Amino acid sequence: MSEQSRRRPHKPYRRPKKDPVRVLAFDALRAVDERDAYANLVLPPLLRKAREQGEFDNRDAALATELVYGTLRRQGTYDAIISACVDRPLREVDPPVLDVLSLGAHQLLGTRIPTHAAVSASVELARVVLGDGRAKFVNAVLRKIAQHDLDGWLEQVAPPYEEDAEDHLAVVHSHPRWVVSALWDALGGGRAGIEDLLEADNERPEVTLVARPGRATTEELLELLGEESGLPGRWSPYAVRLAEGGEPGALELVREGRVGVQDEGSQLVAIALANAPLDGPDERWLDGCAGPGGKAALLGALAAGRGATLLASEKQPHRARLVERALAGNPGPYQVIAADGTRPPWRSGSFDRVLVDVPCSGLGALRRRPEARWRRRPEDFEGFAPLQRALLHEALRAVRVGGVVGYATCSPHLAETRVVVEDVLKGRGGAPAQAEWIDARPLMPGVPALGDGPDVQLWPHLHGTDAMYLALLRRTA
Numbered sequence: 001m002s003e004q005s006r007r008r009p010h011k012p013y014r015r016p017k018k019d020p021v022r023v024l025a026f027d028a029l030r031a032v033d034e035r036d037a038y039a040n041l042v043l044p045p046l047l048r049k050a051r052e053q054g055e056f057d058n059r060d061a062a063l064a065t066e067l068v069y070g071t072l073r074r075q076g077t078y079d080a081i082i083s084a085c086v087d088r089p090l091r092e093v094d095p096p097v098l099d100v101l102s103l104g105a106h107q108l109l110g111t112r113i114p115t116h117a118a119v120s121a122s123v124e125l126a127r128v129v130l131g132d133g134r135a136k137f138v139n140a141v142l143r144k145i146a147q148h149d150l151d152g153w154l155e156q157v158a159p160p161y162e163e164d165a166e167d168h169l170a171v172v173h174s175h176p177r178w179v180v181s182a183l184w185d186a187l188g189g190g191r192a193g194i195e196d197l198l199e200a201d202n203e204r205p206e207v208t209l210v211a212r213p214g215r216a217t218t219e220e221l222l223e224l225l226g227e228e229s230g231l232p233g234r235w236s237p238y239a240v241r242l243a244e245g246g247e248p249g250a251l252e253l254v255r256e257g258r259v260g261v262q263d264e265g266s267q268l269v270a271i272a273l274a275n276a277p278l279d280g281p282d283e284r285w286l287d288g289c290a291g292p293g294g295k296a297a298l299l300g301a302l303a304a305g306r307g308a309t310l311l312a313s314e315k316q317p318h319r320a321r322l323v324e325r326a327l328a329g330n331p332g333p334y335q336v337i338a339a340d341g342t343r344p345p346w347r348s349g350s351f352d353r354v355l356v357d358v359p360c361s362g363l364g365a366l367r368r369r370p371e372a373r374w375r376r377r378p379e380d381f382e383g384f385a386p387l388q389r390a391l392l393h394e395a396l397r398a399v400r401v402g403g404v405v406g407y408a409t410c411s412p413h414l415a416e417t418r419v420v421v422e423d424v425l426k427g428r429g430g431a432p433a434q435a436e437w438i439d440a441r442p443l444m445p446g447v448p449a450l451g452d453g454p455d456v457q458l459w460p461h462l463h464g465t466d467a468m469y470l471a472l473l474r475r476t477a
Contacts, residue, residue: 016127020055022103025067026129029099032072032371039068039371066204071099071106072370073202076174077150078105080157085144097134100126104142109150119146165191173198178378179363186412186457193461200460205367207242208233208264209251210294212301214331215258224253234464235447236267238298257329262294263365265458265465266410270295272443272456273355273406274302276472280402286351287312288341288395289358291319293326295408296336299355304332308353311346313339342390349400356395357408358388358420364410364467367460381415388420396424396433399475404438407471412457417469421455425473434477440470 024046031037043065050056056064071078082101083090090098104122107113113121119142126135148156158171166184170177175198184194211218221240222230229246233239239262242248253259285303290296290312300310312327312334314320320338327334339345341356361380362372388409395405409416424433439454449462455471 016124016132018128019121019125020050021060021064022067022121022125023128024050024056025064025071025103026096026099026125028064028068029071029103030096033095033099036375038369039072040368043068066111067103067106069204069370070110071102074106074110074174075102075370075374076176077154077171078102078109078174080171081105081109081145081153082141084153084157085141094134096130097126097138100130100138101141104138105145108142108146109153115146119143161191169194169198174202175366175373176376179373179376182363182413186414186417187459196461197459201366201370201373203367203460204244205263205460205466206244206464207246207248208262208267209240209242209248209254210236210238210260210262210267210298211240211253212258212260212297213238213305214301215329216253221253221259224251233264233267235444236264236271238271239264239267257297257326260294260297260326262298263368263466263468265364265463265468266294267298268444268447268458268465269357269406269408269468269470270298270302270355272440272470272472273353273404274299275443276353276404276406276438276440276474278352278402278404280352280400282306282352283308284351284353285310286346286354286395286398288344288354288356288398289391290314290323290336291316293323295355295357296323297326297330300327300330300332300334303334304330308332310334311351312336313341313344315340341394342387344394344398346398348397349403351399352403353406354395354399354403355406355408356391357410358384358391358416360384360388360409360411360416361413362410363413364469367466381413384416385420388416389424392420392424393430393433396435396473396475401475401477403475405435405473405475407473409469410466412459412467412469417457418455418471421471421473433473435473435475438472438474440472443472 028042028046031042032039047061079090107118122142123135123139126138154172159167161168166177166180169180187193211221218240229243231241248254248261285308287296287299291314296312303310312323314323317338320336324336361376366373392407399405407421426432437454440456441450441453450456458465458468
C-alpha cells in the first residue's frame with residue numbers, strides 16, 4: 001500500500017436515501033412487467049396508500065403518475081437509446097435494472113428535471129432497490145444518456161424516414177412497428193396524419209365525466225366544479241372535461257353514481273345507438289357486452305327517459321358485478337345478468353336496440369393503457385376474430401326486424417372493425433345476416449372528420465377521444 005493511500009481518510013459508508021415517489025414508480029413498473037398488470041389499475045391503490053401514510057401530497061402523486069405513464073409510453077424509444085449505451089443486448093439486462101434505467105431516461109429526456117438531479121435520484125433509487133453494485137452500472141449508463149437531448153438521440157438511433165418510414169416512426173414515436181403499420185392502414189393518408197395520431201397516443205388524456213341523464217346535468221356538474229376545474233365536453237351533451245390534476249373520485253356526484261368517468265367517444269357510441277331511427281316499439285334495449293358498465297349506465301339512463309327497459313349482459317361474473325354497481329340507482333327499470341353473448345339465454349327478436357362493444361385489442365386506447373402496445377401481437381387478432389363475428393351475429397338475431405344493432409370496438413384496426421361487419425353481412429363463414437347499414441354520421445352532430453360512412457371511426461388526434469369504432473345496422477328479415 002502506498003504512503004498516499006495510507007494517509008487518505010476512509011470514506012464512511014452512506015446509506016441510500018429512500019425517495020418515496022421514485023420507489024412507488026419503480027414498484028408500479030415492476031407490477032406491470034412481472035404480473036402483466038395495467039398501470040391504471042396498479043397505480044391508484046399505490047397512490048392512495050402513500051397518501052394515507054402521509055408520504056405523498058398532490059405534487060408527489062402527479063410526479064409519480066408522470067414517471068410511470070411517461071416511461072411506459074416512451075418505452076420503445078428509451079429501449080433504443082439504452083441499447084446504444086450498454087455493451088450487451090437488452091434481453092441480457094435484468095428487468096429491474098432496465099426499469100430503473102428507463103425511469104432515469106424519462107427524467108433526463110422527457111421531463112424538465114435538471115440533469116444532475118435526474119441522474120443522482122435514479123442512482124439513489126438503484127442503491128435502494130438494486131444494491132450498490134448495480135447502482136454503479138446505472139450511473140455509468142445514465143451519464144452516457146445525459147450527453148444528448150431526446151432529439152439528438154433520435155438522430156442517432158432512428159433510421160431515416162426516407163429509408164424505412166415505419167421503423168423511423170416506430171422508434172421516434174415509441175410504437176411497435178406492426179402497430180404503426182396497422183394504424184397507418186386504418187387511417188390512410190400521408191405522413192402528417194400518422195405522426196399526429198402517434199403523438200396523440202403519447203399524450204396524457206383528459207379525464208372526461210358523464211352526467212347521467214335523469215340523475216345529474218352538465219350544468220349542475222360544471223357549477224360544482226367551477227370554471228377553473230371543469231369544461232364542457234366537445235361533442236357529447238352529457239360530457240364535462242376535468243381540468244388537469246382533478247380527482248374524479250373526490251366528487252360526491254361520482255361517489256353517488258350520478259356522474260361517471262367515461263371517454264367522450266364511448267358516450268358518442270351509446271348516444272348514437274339510442275338516437276338511431278327506429279320503426280315500431282322502442283321498449284327493450286340490450287347491452288350484450290356490458291362490462292365494466294360505462295356504456296350500460298348511460299344507455300340505462302337514456303332508456304329510462306323513454307320508458308324503455310335495459311338488459312345488461314356480461315359473461316364474466318366479476319365484471320357483471322361492476323355493471324351492477326354502475327347501474328345502481330338508475331331511474332328506470334333494468335336487469336344485469338352474467339351470460340355469454342355467443343350462447344345467449346334470450347329469444348331471437350327480443351329487443352328493439354342492441355349494443356355489442358366487443359372484446360378487442362384495445363389499440364384505440366393506447367393513451368390510457370400505454371403498456372398494451374408492447375403486449376399485443378399480430379397473432380392476437382386471430383383469437384379475437386371468431387368471437388367478434390359470433391357476438392355481432394347473435395346481436396343481429398337478438399334484435400327484432402326493423403330494430404337496430406350497434407357494433408362497437410375500441411380499436412381502429414381494420415380486422416376488428418369494418419372487416420368484421422362486412423364478413424357477417426356477406427355470410428363469410430356462415431349464413432348472410434339479413435341487415436342493412438345505417439349511416440352513423442348524422443347521429444354524431446357537430447363531430448367533424450367522420451369519413452365517408454356509413455360507419456364511423458373516431459381518432460385521438462382529430463376528436464380528442466379514444467379511437468372508438470361504430471357500425472349501425474338495421475335487421476331487415
